[in-house]
Amino acid sequence: MSKKSRKKSSKTSSGSSTAKKKTAKTRAPTQAKSAKTQRTPAGKSTGTIAKAGSHKAASEQLNSSKTASPPAQAKSGPVEGQKAPAFRLPRDGGDVVTLADYAGRKLVLFFYPRADTPGCTREAIDFTRLAGAFTAAGTAVLGISADPLKAQEKFRDKHKLGVPLISDEKHEMLEAYGAWGQKSMYGKSFLGILRTTILIGPDGRVARIWRNVRVDGHADEVLEAARSL
Known part of the structure; x- marks a missing residue:
């Protein structure tokens, strides 16, 4: 192989390696962002369940107050x-x-x-x-x-x-x-x-x-x- 062919091949390998590194860097933030996005709905879902439980408790108290009406x-x-x-x-x-x-x-x-x-x-x-x-x-x-x-x-x-x-x-x-x-x-x-x-x-x-x-x-x-x- 000639010196020119070796230099060209070396540049091509170096370029390919750099491209892979850039691709890896690009994927990493995307995956992190995706992970954050997945955690956020989970947090919201937990809050919704808590509110639902609170609403149920309030409803039970309201029903209880309806049942035990004070005398006229x-x-x-x-x-x-x-x-x-x-x-x-x-x-x-x-x-x-x-x-x-x-x-x-x-x-x-x-x-x-x-x-x-x-x-x-x-x-x-x-x-x-x-x-x-x-x-x-x-x-x-x-x-x-x-x-x-x-x-x-x-x-x-x-x-x-x-x-x-x-x-x-x-x-x-x-x-x-x-x-x-x-x-x-x-x-x-x-x-x-x-x-x-x-x-x-x-x-x-x-x-x-x-x-x-x-x-x-x-x-x-x-x-x-x-x-x-």
Whole structure:
């Protein structure tokens, strides 16, 4: 081989070796960058799992708070032994009812949240079923809600109710008797009618108060209280 051929071959080998080194250097940063890119999503994924766990815990706490709702609280109202607050409101049929209409008689006022709902319907039917027994005990019975008269009359006709139904759309009587206050449902608080019953004696004073009423057996309990008064 001539000197020129050896020099040319040497240069070619040297150039090839330099090219390989450059290629290796180029690949190394790329692989490092790729490794960083792979680590970043992993980090993000870990953070996402932590957030998901935190969200689940918060949801469990929220569900727990929904389940354990605090009892409804009345804004104000009379206590046993006090004079019953006066009222004057329209009733089904178009007449007006006042407390003075029942002077010298025992009177039961049952406040219900809404006409023609399951609990309120059962309660009104129970008082209707015992209407004769209340009359025999010298006791009148009135049902009160914030429903308009048309809704009260529809409620009466649908279930053949035999007790007068009063409409208190402005909540005047409801507030005076402590049957309007803060309620809680599905984790939300709001103002509404609290299922309450008041027994007023012949002297016009509050003889007995039932708050946060449970419907089943309630009308019978009120009748016994009226009989013993």
